[in-house]
Amino acid sequence: MLIPFRKMHGLGNDFVVLDGREQPLPLTPARIVAIGDRRRGVGFDQLVVLEPAPEGSDVFMRIANPDGSEAGACGNATRCVASLLMAESGQEHVTIRTISGALPAKALPDGLIQVDMGPPRLGWRDVPLAREADTLRLPLSLGPVSGPAACSMGNPHATFFVKDLAAIDPAALGPALEHDPWFPERANIGFAQVLAPDRLRLVVWERGAGLTLACGSGACATLVNAARRGLTGREATVSLPGGDLRIAWREDGHVLMTGPAETAYRGEIEI
Numbered sequence: 001m002l003i004p005f006r007k008m009h010g011l012g013n014d015f016v017v018l019d020g021r022e023q024p025l026p027l028t029p030a031r032i033v034a035i036g037d038r039r040r041g042v043g044f045d046q047l048v049v050l051e052p053a054p055e056g057s058d059v060f061m062r063i064a065n066p067d068g069s070e071a072g073a074c075g076n077a078t079r080c081v082a083s084l085l086m087a088e089s090g091q092e093h094v095t096i097r098t099i100s101g102a103l104p105a106k107a108l109p110d111g112l113i114q115v116d117m118g119p120p121r122l123g124w125r126d127v128p129l130a131r132e133a134d135t136l137r138l139p140l141s142l143g144p145v146s147g148p149a150a151c152s153m154g155n156p157h158a159t160f161f162v163k164d165l166a167a168i169d170p171a172a173l174g175p176a177l178e179h180d181p182w183f184p185e186r187a188n189i190g191f192a193q194v195l196a197p198d199r200l201r202l203v204v205w206e207r208g209a210g211l212t213l214a215c216g217s218g219a220c221a222t223l224v225n226a227a228r229r230g231l232t233g234r235e236a237t238v239s240l241p242g243g244d245l246r247i248a249w250r251e252d253g254h255v256l257m258t259g260p261a262e263t264a265y266r267g268e269i270e271i
C-alpha cells in the first residue's frame with residue numbers, strides 16, 4: 001500500500017508522520033523498524049500515526065520509536081502534529097489525544113507552538129520504578145553520574161544533574177541506564193547541567209531511539225526535577241543540542257512546553 005507521508009521535526013527531533021484518519025494503516029513493529037532505518041528506509045526518531053479523533057479532541061496521535069516500541073508521549077511530535085492540524089483547519093487551538101491523555105496546544109503570535117503537557121506524575125509507581133523509592137533521588141549510579149530524579153510526563157524519565165555536561169559521554173552511559181532494572185518499562189535518560197535558575201542545558205538518551213537532538217517530554221521532566229530539587233525556579237529555557245525549548249511548570253501542576261515545529265519534506269512510502 002503506497003501512502004503519502006510528511007517528514008517533520010522539532011529542533012531536529014525528527015518524525016515520519018502518517019495519516020491513518022481515513023483508513024487504518026497495516027503497520028507492524030517490523031515495518032516500523034524498517035521505515036526507521038536511516039539508510040534503507042526514511043529514518044526517524046519517532047513514527048507518528050494520526051488516527052480518528054476521540055470525543056473532545058482533534059486527533060489521536062500514536063507514537064512509535066525506531067526500535068518498534070510504543071511511547072506514551074512525545075513533546076516535539078505533539079507540536080508538529082498541532083501545527084499540521086492548525087494549518088489544515090485554520091484554528092489556533094487544537095487538542096491531541098495520546099495513550100497518556102489529552103494535550104491542548106495553541107499557536108503563539110511569534111509562530112511557536114505551546115503545548116500543555118499536563119501534570120508530571122511523581123510517584124514511584126507512576127514512573128514506573130521496579131520498587132518503592134524516593135523519586136527525587138534514586139540510589140542509582142554509573143561511572144561519573146549518580147542519584148537521578150525520576151518522573152513521568154506520560155512516559156518515563158530519569159534526570160542526572162551534572163556539574164559539567166561536556167565532561168560526560170551520554171552515548172556511553174545511556175544504553176545501560178535506559179535498561180537498568182530500576183526501570184521495568186525502560187526510561188528516557190536525561191543528562192542536565194544547571195546554568196542559572198532559569199536556564200538548563202540538556203542531552204537526552206531516548207528510550208528506543210538513542211541520542212536525539214531534542215526531547216520535549218525530557219525537557220519538561222528535567223525542569224520539573226530541577227525545580228523539585230530546588231536547583232531552578234518553575235520556568236526555564238532548556239537548551240538541547242537542536243535548540244531551545246521554553247518550559248514552565250504552572251502552579252496548577254500543568255507543564256507548558258513552547259517551541260518550533262517544522263515540515264522538512266513530503267513523500268510517498270510503501271507500508
Ligand SMILES: N[C@@H](CCC[C@H](N)C(=O)O)C(=O)O
Nearest residue numbers: 071074075076155215216217
Ligand atoms: N522525542 C520525544 C520522546 C519520544 C518517546 C520516547 N523515546 C519514549 O519512548 O518515551 C519527545 O520530544 O518528547
